[in-house]
Amino acid sequence: MALAEKVLRKINKLGLIPKARRLLPRISFVLALFSIIWLITLPQDGNYRNCYISENALMPAQVNSYFRESEWNIVRGYRDEIHKMENESIETRNKHLKEWLIDLGLQVSSHKNGVANDTLYAIMHASRGENTEAMALVVPWINSDNEYNEGAMALGIALIRYFQRISVWSKNIILVIPPDGEQSLRSWVNAYHTILDDTAGSIEAAIVIEYGKQGDNFEYYDMFYEGLNGQLPNLDLLNTANLISSHEGMSCHMQGISDRAINYENRLKTLFKGILKLALAGSRDVHGHEAFSGWQIQAFTIKAKGTKGPDITQFGRIVDSTFRSVNNLLEKFHQSFFFYLMLSPKHFVSIGTYLPSAVMLAVSYALSALNVILNSGIDINEIPQNITKLLTTATLIELFCLVLAMVIPQLPDDTINIVPTMAQGIFGLFIVRSSKASKTTSFTLIAFALLMIALLITALLIVHFALAFTIGILALPLTFIPLVIEKNRKLAIPCLIVSNPFTIVLIAHSYPEFDDIFLQLVRAWTELQCWTWLVVILGWFSAWLMIAYGAAGIYSSPPTLETKPKDVRETKLEESSI
Known part of the structure; x- marks a missing residue:
């Protein structure tokens, strides 16, 4: 107690509280800057970890895979027949495949998803299993490049035929053949866990393969692992597949960067991509x-790229050996990391290492909100008197955003595409013609919105670090508005424009890889239950509207002289004079 009193006296004597109060904007900006610097330093040697297998039972690459050149002609035969089906309907293709799979002795069923064509699936029951666990091999008819998935389809059927000759399986194997890897597959997964009668137990792992018309050989494979809503597969599964491919002499690319070109620059690119x-x-x-x-x-998904290099059976051995490893598990994946950032197929950063960057971003917004309350010249005692109007305004804005979040997905695709352009004019008019709130209400609403973003980042930083960090960085100009609006009001408008999510969408439209990103974001919510759309509209955009509303109220009022907090020495002189 005595030590605490001594520290407090020292703080008051040095005037640290008023100094810290005046430095709040700078501290907030420095924390946001440090959050970016923190991530930039992660790919440096000593800050990341080498990939390893946590679960010893997996034992990857410990057995010899017999899916080799002897299966090559079988794959070719299936591929020739599948090539002839390219111009036929999916119903006709599935009819042929169903006959082949039944001839192999598999239990074949289909699921009508109500949106696209049937999703065909075949179950191979394990000879040593109890029908309680399964692994899924997924082969869409159309791959992510909108290309006929010819090689993968032939490989998938050849693999399931090969798996039947092995008596080591303790888990069932499901071959899933959806029209594509998007809504139709998502519908099948949901139906498998809810309404389908023909099931094979709990699915422990799934591998999606994409192999187009490369022919007999490919150069390398791309690995994709990012799930919806921040979810990632257990790192042991990725490490198992990559270790197997390394033993086979195959090159793996992540984010388009090869595992044979590992340096700081490429690790940094892989991290941010x-x-x-x-x-x-x-x-x-x-x-x-x-x-x-x-x-x-x-x-996860593996996608063959190029036309020269390993043969197609080597690509199949990734699936074979990975399934053999998963088959060894007696329980679900739990040993390794579920939260991580990959720097390359061989290096990763764990959650405890990258999390401080998002924490610093959240604190930055919180300090910015505190700065608005303490340094904007408003009377803090007036805030309780305006709390009803503040909460009413915030609630109405949130309800408006909720209506937008529900209505926009119901619009036709062509209309959804022009929403960002229309929004610029509509919300620009909103800023100009917004109701003239009092200065206290306006600044308090801005502080509340900044605090809301801080809480949003805090809520997401563990479950969806990528989205939390991305929103925190893109919305950062909002923290500058309280600083510029009293000094140079015209600067507040550019800050509002560049921090608007619809502006970010319009800028992204100029890049080919982000074309139709707004439509895709909305459709991801309706078709795949990806809640990024809701987070952006109900979190980021609602906070932007509150700050725009508050800034409009301040902008319409006459400028006032800036009131600086009194120094401790000035306060002591006033007290002594009294």
């Missing part, structure tokens, strides 16, 4: 593994 891809998972480049998110199923 991975964060962006995870933040937008489900809205662009959907490969199929995303459909398994939310059901505790570890899933």
Whole structure:
């Protein structure tokens, strides 16, 4: 107690509280800057970890895979027949495949998803299993490049034929053949866990394969693992597949960067590309593994690229050996990490290492909100008198955003595409013609909105770090508005414009890889249950509207002289004079 009193006296004597109060804007900005610097330093040597297998039972690459050149002609035969079906309807293709799978002795069923064509699936019951656990091999008819998935389909059927000759399986194997890896597969996964009669037990792991028309050989494979709503597969599963491919002499690419070109620059690119891809998972480049998110199923996609190099049977051995490893498990994946950021197929950053960057962002917004209350010149005693109007305004804005979140997905695709452009004019008019709130209410509403973003980042930083970090960085200009609105009001308008989510969408439209990103974001919510759309509208955009409303109220009022907090020495002189 005595030590605390001594510290407090020292703080008061040095005037640290008024100094810290005046430095709040700078501290807030420095914390936001440090959050970015923190991530930039992670790919440096000593800050990341090498990938390893936590679960010893997996034992990857410990057995010899017999899916080799002897299966090559079988794959070719299936591929020739599948090639002839390219121009036929999916119903006709599924009819042929169903006959082949029944001839192999498999239990074949289909699911009508009500949106696209039937999703065909075949169950191979394990000879040593109890029909309680399963693994899924997914082969969509159309891959993520909108290309006929010819090689993968032939490989999938050849693999299930090969699996029947092995008597080691303790888990059932399901071959799933959806029209694509998006809504149709998601519908099948939901139906499998709810309404389907023909099931094979709890699915432990799933692998989606994409192999187009490369022919007999491919150069390398891309691995995709980012699930919906921040979910990631257990790191042991990725490490198992990558270790197997390394033993086979195959090159793996993540985010388009090879595992044979590992340096700081490439690790940094992989890190930030991975964060962006995870933040937008489900809205662009959907490969199929995303459909398994939310059901505790570890899933990833491997995609063959190039035409020269290893043969197609080597690609199949990744699936074979990975399934053999998963087959060894007696329980669900739990040993390794579920929260991580990949720097390469061989390096990763765990949650305890990257989490401080999002924490610093959240604190930055919280300090910015505190700065608005303490340094904006308003009388703090007036805030309780305006609390009813503040809560009413915030509630109305949130209800308006809720209506937008529900109505926009119901619009036709062409209309949804022009919503961001229309929004610029509508919300620009909103800012100009907004009701003239009092200065106290306006600044308090701005502080409340900044605090809301801080709480949003805090709520997401563990379950969806990528989305929390992305929103925190893109909305950062909102923290500058309280600083510029009293000094140079014209600067507040650019800050509002560049921090508007609809502006970000319009800027993204200029890049080919983000074309139709707004439509894809909305459709990801309706088709895949990806709640990024709701977070953006109900969290980021509602906070933006509150700050715009508050800024409009301040903008319409006459400028006032800036009131600086009194220094401790001035306060003592006043007290002594009294």
